[in-house]
Amino acid sequence: MRIAYSPCPNDTFVFHAWAHGLIPGAPKLDVTYADIDITNRLATEAGAPNILKISYAALPWVLTDYALLPCGGALGRGCGPLVLTSSETNDPSVLSGQRVAVPSERSTAYLLFRLWAARHVPGGVGEIVVLPFHEIMPAVRDGKVDAGLVIHEARFTYPTYGLTMLADLGQWWETDTELPIPLGAIIAHRSLDHTAIANWIRQSVEYAWAHPEASREYVLCHAQELSPQVAQAHIDLYVNEYTANLGEKGYEAVSTLLYRASEEGLVPMVDLAKLR
Structure with missing residues (x-):
């Protein structure tokens, strides 16, 4: 069975x-490791993997062929995308007409950014530049873009690049909706x-929760030079009750995100x- 995840x-x-054959009766997995922008695109192409990790924001384009599974994905609180700049301002209006790097145009992060910017950035931002998420902070630091929308472990590492958090979109979402933020879906x-x-x-x-040491080597092998401490912080933040079961709150969060986005004309x- 073919699967693609980050x-x-x-x-x-x-x-x-x-992936290591430790689940009785489960078929062997043929794993493709790919950035979320790639898996979002793969899900719309012929010959795509049987199972994929994609952004919740990409669901409207794939629900005809794929079903959302109630587990394995990433929702949570205190784990939303961040808007970073190289200046020390916390005034969102500085983004008006500016170049902003994002990890994918069909990412939940970008969808939340567009919903947030519609309320907080007068006249809107300027050019959107799509970059792999691990290239975004260096691009902001080096002045190639004016701001960056970051995800994953960048929450923990952005100060090492000398960057400032302009907005925490997860915090904004949670305050506005009282719901967890839906990030990555398994389809x-x-x-x-x-x-x-x-x-x-x-x-x-x-199994992962019961045997946390068993996956350590596998996790660090693919963690793009993260320290064990940062990798564990990443796991602690994104693997939670919603990973085991979306539940009513999880489904409500997904429905609310997609409904709001469709009302704004951002997704079908x-x-x-x-x-x-």
Whole structure:
């Protein structure tokens, strides 16, 4: 069974057990490691993997062929994307007409940024530059862009680049909606047995929690030179109760994000019944 997910610590932690044949009865996985911008695109192409980790913001384009699984993804609190600059200002109006680097035009991070900017950046931002997430902070630091939208472990490492947090979009979202922030979704092709796949993923999550040391080498091997401490902080933040089960709050968060985005004309209208 073919699967695509990122090399980030939360994904490798979650899927370690399944990818290493530790889940009884689960089929062998053929893993593709790819940045979220790549998996978002892969999900819309012929011959895509059976299972993918994508942005929740990309769901409207793939729900015809893929189903959202109720586990394995990333939602949470205190884990949203950050808007970073090289200046010390906390005034969002400085982004008016400026160049901003983002990790994907169909990422949840970018969708939240557009919803936030519509309220806080007079006249809107200028050029949007798509970069792999690990290239964004150096680009801001080096003056290649005026600001950057960052995700993942950049929450913990941006001060080492001399950057300033202009906005925490997760905090904004949580204050505005009282809901967790939906970041990464796990989807499976509609031709497959979703109940079985969800069960294998949950077993992989539970194995990871029960044996946290077992995945350490695998996680660090793919963690793009992160220290063990930063990799663990990343896992602690993004692997939580919603990873094991979206639950009612999780589904409400996803529905709210996609509904608001469609109302703003940022994504196609979604039949919310297709989310379950």
